[in-house]
Amino acid sequence: MPAVETEVEIVNKYGLHARPAVLLVEAANRFGCKIEISNSSLSVDAKSIMSVMRLAAGKGTVLKIVAYGEDAEQAVREIVKLFADGFGEE
Amino acid sequence: MKIKKGIGVSPGVAIAPAVVLDIEEFDIPRRQVPSDMGQVEMRRLRKAVEVSRKELADLRERTAERVGKEVASIFDFHRGLLGDKELMGKFQDAVLQGHATAEYAVATVLRAYAKELQSMPAYLADRTKDIYDVEKRLLRNLLGEKRESLAHLTRDVNVLAHDLTPSQTAGIDRGHVRGLAMDAGGRTSHTAIVARALGIPAVVGLNDLTAEVGGGDVVIIDGDRGVVVVEPDTRTIREYKRFAEQQVELVHELEALRDLPAITLDGHEVTLLGNIEFPDEVGTVLDQGGQGIGLYRTEFLYLGGQKEEPGEDDQYRAYREVIDRCAGRPVVIRTLDLGADKYTQARARTPERNPFLGLRSIRFCLQNLPMFRRQIRAILRAGTAGPLSVMFPLITSILELRQAKSIVRDVAEDLEEEQIEHRADVPMGIMVETPSAALQGDALARESDFFSLGTNDLIQYTLAVDRGNERVATMFTAAHPAVLRLIKDVIRAGQRHGVPVSLCGEMAGDPQFTMLLLGLGLRVFSCTPLSIPRVKQVVRSVTVQDCTRLARKVMGFDSDREVLTCLALELRRALPGSLAD
Numbered sequence: 001m002p003a004v005e006t007e008v009e010i011v012n013k014y015g016l017h018a019r020p021a022v023l024l025v026e027a028a029n030r031f032g033c034k035i036e037i038s039n040s041s042l043s044v045d046a047k048s049i050m051s052v053m054r055l056a057a058g059k060g061t062v063l064k065i066v067a068y069g070e071d072a073e074q075a076v077r078e079i080v081k082l083f084a085d086g087f088g089e090e
Numbered sequence: 091m092k093i094k095k096g097i098g099v100s101p102g103v104a105i106a107p108a109v110v111l112d113i114e115e116f117d118i119p120r121r122q123v124p125s126d127m128g129q130v131e132m133r134r135l136r137k138a139v140e141v142s143r144k145e146l147a148d149l150r151e152r153t154a155e156r157v158g159k160e161v162a163s164i165f166d167f168h169r170g171l172l173g174d175k176e177l178m179g180k181f182q183d184a185v186l187q188g189h190a191t192a193e194y195a196v197a198t199v200l201r202a203y204a205k206e207l208q209s210m211p212a213y214l215a216d217r218t219k220d221i222y223d224v225e226k227r228l229l230r231n232l233l234g235e236k237r238e239s240l241a242h243l244t245r246d247v248n249v250l251a252h253d254l255t256p257s258q259t260a261g262i263d264r265g266h267v268r269g270l271a272m273d274a275g276g277r278t279s280h281t282a283i284v285a286r287a288l289g290i291p292a293v294v295g296l297n298d299l300t301a302e303v304g305g306g307d308v309v310i311i312d313g314d315r316g317v318v319v320v321e322p323d324t325r326t327i328r329e330y331k332r333f334a335e336q337q338v339e340l341v342h343e344l345e346a347l348r349d350l351p352a353i354t355l356d357g358h359e360v361t362l363l364g365n366i367e368f369p370d371e372v373g374t375v376l377d378q379g380g381q382g383i384g385l386y387r388t389e390f391l392y393l394g395g396q397k398e399e400p401g402e403d404d405q406y407r408a409y410r411e412v413i414d415r416c417a418g419r420p421v422v423i424r425t426l427d428l429g430a431d432k433y434t435q436a437r438a439r440t441p442e443r444n445p446f447l448g449l450r451s452i453r454f455c456l457q458n459l460p461m462f463r464r465q466i467r468a469i470l471r472a473g474t475a476g477p478l479s480v481m482f483p484l485i486t487s488i489l490e491l492r493q494a495k496s497i498v499r500d501v502a503e504d505l506e507e508e509q510i511e512h513r514a515d516v517p518m519g520i521m522v523e524t525p526s527a528a529l530q531g532d533a534l535a536r537e538s539d540f541f542s543l544g545t546n547d548l549i550q551y552t553l554a555v556d557r558g559n560e561r562v563a564t565m566f567t568a569a570h571p572a573v574l575r576l577i578k579d580v581i582r583a584g585q586r587h588g589v590p591v592s593l594c595g596e597m598a599g600d601p602q603f604t605m606l607l608l609g610l611g612l613r614v615f616s617c618t619p620l621s622i623p624r625v626k627q628v629v630r631s632v633t634v635q636d637c638t639r640l641a642r643k644v645m646g647f648d649s650d651r652e653v654l655t656c657l658a659l660e661l662r663r664a665l666p667g668s669l670a671d
Contacts, residue, residue: 014213015211015213017213017214017217018164018167018214018217018220019163019164019166019167021167021170022163022166022167022170025170025174026170045175045176047175048174048175048176048177049167049170049171049174049176050171050174050176050177050203050206051176053207053210053214053217054206054210056210056211056214058211
């Protein structure tokens, strides 16, 4: 099964707080592939809000995203876009 | 085992498992679910999640329209959380492996989340309250109609809550509620009054008790010492059982007083009446040696949680039952004293900013005439069955009194025309419970058949203290010289005009004040039924002459502290023994 891996940086001011976490999880759940997101110490399921919030990732943090499955490439592209846009926040 | 200190407001000891109601009135059942019922619980839970998600979608839309998308986005978090795989997995584990009820699974899993969030950076910790919000929503959808659980208990329990609303206390199942323990409140909070009336041990002012006790934990409520013991060890339980037996002996001692007259050593007769809220409390009053009902509160029909407004006949039946049970003894019925409660607030166009200074009590009645007239009709009809008087609460001006009296006359004329049996000449008095009424004692006495001093409100309005606010509750005292001055003036005004004066506030049942009140000239006390024997014991142990001397001395003091110290000393001198402490 192809694995797609990339790194993203958090650019929005308050980091991966509740609202971005919701958007991230919603996006992840649109895909069939398994998606993991991790910081230096923790790797979590990108499809669960509580898990994502547990990363407690602030601005400037670099996260690694790994997706496994058929639509992995597309999923990662979508997620990278969300991070790059700062989840639509100022 | 944990011991929590509060204020004992109703004596006695109750040992029972706890039912913990949070502010939203939920009783979270902790019982184990048999494994074959696990799937049923999961189905309930999934349905509650589904309904909650639907509610949140609607809420989001409405909020977005009204307040804007930014604010509405928080409901996405709530919804997202409820759609979370991990969360559902944990719910499922708790129910299927932990054999928990759906409610208990929701509470434990979400509270664990809340705790976890609290330790995270502030921008995430702020979401803790959202987790609680989601928990409440789920519980509401799970429990639905079962929320007013106090009326349908199947086992003996101690009820723990932040504070009980009047409608909750009205719904208490007296067969199963053994004791009450509240985070909030003071000696004169509604819960305290009701607990004393029902003869249930109660402790209030325990701050964060409900956060520390789980439903089903055994707790001891010690209303004598103002203590709650959480999960007591067997030794403590044994000691408490012995203590409870001793208390029963003291009660037996007081019972011996029941059939003796309330008369002072120098031969002055005193009338001791009971305050009640429910018709079946008449029995308690008579059992304690009460000579009638000095305050019959009539709000219960409105606060009992029924959907429909009580009709004239419902009220007539309740009043009639009280009069019949009193069998010729006097009954003083107070007209609706609604206000600052769910009933009136639900009917207010906008919530009142200061309900205690708002549309309450007689004011509410005079602005809701059909409701008021309905009650008066019921009262006048019931009045044919025995010696009934009616009193109007919270009178602040002579015009209010005149208006209320003219409505009574009006209603009597209607009944006359309709040829319905009624009593037209029912005596009409007022509650003196505002400084304005107390200061206008002479004017009001000329147009009243009697006065009843309502010291709870009189103290609140004189000292500007909310007795339910634990942060200032200690400032609430009948011993304040300003309060005592008003009481004295009202008794004097009554004497000048030949208008009988009674006192029906909590003060009447507190033996500390009995001598002082006798000395100020009070001869009619109306108190919570269980306090009658203690007051009678004081009455029978003192002379009016000594009391008058005491009153003169006390009225010269400048602070409540001096007053209380002096009264405690005098009571101990007159009545050595357990009561004085």
